[in-house]
Amino acid sequence: MSGAPNSWVMGSDNVFYICQNGGTTGPWRAKTMTDASIQWVRRGGNAETFITEVEAIRLNGPNDLCFPPDGSLAFSDPGTYNPQNPDASDIHRILSDGTAKVLIAFPTLVFPNGVAVEPDGSVVWDESHTGHVGRIRPDGTIEDLGRLPGERPIPDGMKIGAAGRLYVTDFMCKGIHVLAPDGTHEGIIACGAAPTNCAFDGETLWVTDVGLTGLSTVASSEGRIWRLHVPGSGAPTYRGRIAVRARS
DSSP, rough: OOEEEEEEEEEETSEEEEEEESSSETTTSSSSSOOEHHHHEESSOOOEEEEEETTTESSSSSOOOOOTTSSEEEEOOOOOOOOTTOOOOOEEEOOTTOEEEEEEEOOSOOEEEEEEEEEOEEEEETTTTOEEEEOOOTTEEEEEEEEESSOOOOOEEEEGGGGGEEEEEEETTTTEEEOOTTTTTEEEEOOOSSSEEEEEEEEEEEEEEOHHHHHHHSSSOOEEEEEEEEEEOOOOOOOOOOOGGGGO
């Protein structure tokens, strides 16, 4: 696969939906670049481009995605990580009929990174440039849940846990922030050198750790996957499917 697939989810149709950022992570570039897009692939098949723009807005570099309970597909599109020259920042939604809509067009360039969904359909995200966490309710109300602690937090992935807690990876603090649903900071779980994302499997929280920041172009063998026990497990995982006609 060319470019740099950044994250994926499996749909209820057993199709893998993929954030293809085109081949960039900070100054790093893939050997073979491609268009920033949402891709899909069936088991044993090749990746195919699904969409490259939303409401005439060309995608910069999709990063993370999730299925809300209504079966749509929400994804962040922050572009490449370059705080000195940031790309436009958006979160989009693809409805189950294949229609792509802008969910949030941020007025400032915040680098929306990890996205997750709450049982009521609210989408939450974290911002790598600002260190903030936000939420958009199903009625469109946007809430700022505050800035993560630390001198320079750079959040990456996130998941929803028991009782609505938010688990947010931050490779600058070398751990995972635990937030109450209202954004109150409850603590940090120390984990690895540069944790990037996490996923629940029952009471197990799997964590990816690249071992170095995304600003490096140097190859590293320091990556790890960690397994943590988190009582209460994660929030429900939702799956959806996007209309086949939209994949042409």
